Amino acid sequence: xxxxxxxxxxxxxxxxxxxxxxxxxxxxxxxxxxxxxxxxxxxxxxxxxxxxxxxxxxxxxxxxxxxxxxxxxxxxxxxxxxxxxxxxxxxxxxxxxxxxxxxxxxxxxxxxxxxxxxxxxxxxxxxxxxxxxxxxxxxxxxxxxxxxxxxxxxxxxxxxxxxxxxxxxxxxx
Numbered sequence: 069x070x071x072x073x074x075x076x077x078x079x080x081x082x083x084x085x086x087x088x089x090x091x092x093x094x095x096x097x098x099x100x101x102x103x104x105x106x107x108x109x110x111x112x113x114x115x116x117x118x119x120x121x122x123x124x125x126x127x128x129x130x131x132x133x134x135x136x137x138x139x140x141x142x143x144x145x146x147x148x149x150x151x152x153x154x155x156x157x158x159x160x161x162x163x164x165x166x167x168x169x170x171x172x173x174x175x176x177x178x179x180x181x182x183x184x185x186x187x188x189x190x191x192x193x194x195x196x197x198x199x200x201x202x203x204x205x206x207x208x209x210x211x212x213x214x215x216x217x218x219x220x221x222x223x224x225x226x227x228x229x230x231x232x233x234x235x236x237x238x239x240x241x
Contacts, residue, residue, distance in 0.1 A: 069130055069131065069166065069168070070130065070131050071128065071129070071130050071168050071171040071172060071175070072128075072129045072130075072175075073126040073127065073128055073129075073138065073172055073175045073176065074126060074127045074129055075124075075125070075126055076117065076118070076125035076126060076127055076137065077118055078115070078118035078119070080118075080127070081114065081115075081118065083127075083134070084114060084117075084125070084127075084137065085111065085114055087134070087136075087137060087158070088111060088114070088137075088156075088158075089108050089109055089111070090158070090160070091137075091156060091158040092109035092111070093109065094158070095189075095192075096109070097192075098189035098191050098192045098224070099189065099219050099220070099222075099224065100219065100220060100222045100224070101219060101220050102220070117139065122141065122142045122143065122144070122145060123139070123140075123141055123142075123145065124139070124140035124141070124142070124152075124176075124179075124180070125137065125138075125139050125140075126138050126139075126140075126172070126176070128159065128168060128169075128172045130163060130166075130168055135159055135160050135162075135163040135168060136157070136158045136159035136160055136163065136168070136169070136172070137156065137157075137158055138154065138156070138157045138158075138172050138173070138176055139154070139155040139156040139157075140152050140153065140154060140155065140176055140180060141153045141155050142180075146185060147185055149183065150183050150184065150185045150230065151180070151182030151183045151184070152180050152182055152183070152184050152185075153184065153185045153186065153187070154173070154176070154184065154185075154186045157169060157172070157173065157195075159172075169198060170198075170202055170205075173202060177233045180233075181233045181234060181235040182232070182233060183230065183231075183232050183233075184229075184230065184231050184232070184233055185228055185229070185230050186199055186228065186229045186231075187226055187227070187228040187229075188226065188227055188228075189224055189225070189226060189227075190214065190224075190225040190226055190227045191224070191225065196227060199229055200229075203229065203231055208231050208232070208233070209231065210229040210230060210231040211229070211230040211231070212227065212228070212229060213227070213228045213230070214226065214227055214228075215227075215228065
């Protein structure tokens, strides 16, 4: 399997917004958000992802098929003392369990070594397991911080992992 990441540009906006709505659909099991009156999830303006060089959006492709995306932010869009944050990582259900998310994360880590923060809903057991297993497989220790966030009137438990990616990261397959 040939996994690649491809920078998302303004020309990709429609495709990205469509795919992001699939992501929000899946995330709604944890965020408890409802769709809007137009039948889609309410989204923030995505144009900063195409216009701000401190935001790093990538499609994930396998054998030229679009299978997901990964969104990385850098200062000032991250907490103090953090270089990068994995804001979102999404793989279409058909392609899960094939180590595509791991390979995409590894490609990002090679491009952007430094201090990372990854946040997730604590109830999202798949995300918690993915990030915990990935870091464990790389022998990378992470600081764990629990918190809460309020979304649509719901108070939800969160979990954040902070860790350091060295400039020479190996996948340890």
